[in-house]
Amino acid sequence: MLPDALRRSGIAKQVDSSLLITHATELVRALLPPGRDGDAQALSLRDGALTIGCLNTSVANLVMDRAAELQEQLVERHPTSGVRRIHTRIVPRFEV
Numbered sequence: 001m002l003p004d005a006l007r008r009s010g011i012a013k014q015v016d017s018s019l020l021i022t023h024a025t026e027l028v029r030a031l032l033p034p035g036r037d038g039d040a041q042a043l044s045l046r047d048g049a050l051t052i053g054c055l056n057t058s059v060a061n062l063v064m065d066r067a068a069e070l071q072e073q074l075v076e077r078h079p080t081s082g083v084r085r086i087h088t089r090i091v092p093r094f095e096v
Contacts, residue, residue, distance in 0.1 A: 017045050020078045027073055028052055031066050041094055048084035053091040060088040
């Protein structure tokens with residue numbers, strides 16, 4: 001019933017994207033060492049490209065080393081998401 005209501009209201013795609021971003025952030029944080037799990041989070045999904053914000057280059061390198069695994073897990077859980085690439089971006093901080 002809820003999926004039908006979301007589809008009718010035209011926000012199903014936005015809700016799916018939001019859930020994917022949340023799940024991607026959880027997966028990325030699980031990859032990071034203890035105490036560093038706040039150093040990365042998913043920022044956006046556009047045209048099949050998922051952007052992960054990282055507070056430093058070492059975290060960005062770790063995320064990119066595991067990008068194929070991360071993408072596989074996301075596509076498995078969100079098959080209609082269209083995630084084809086993962087990019088990282090160094091950010092000074094995360095917006096609250």
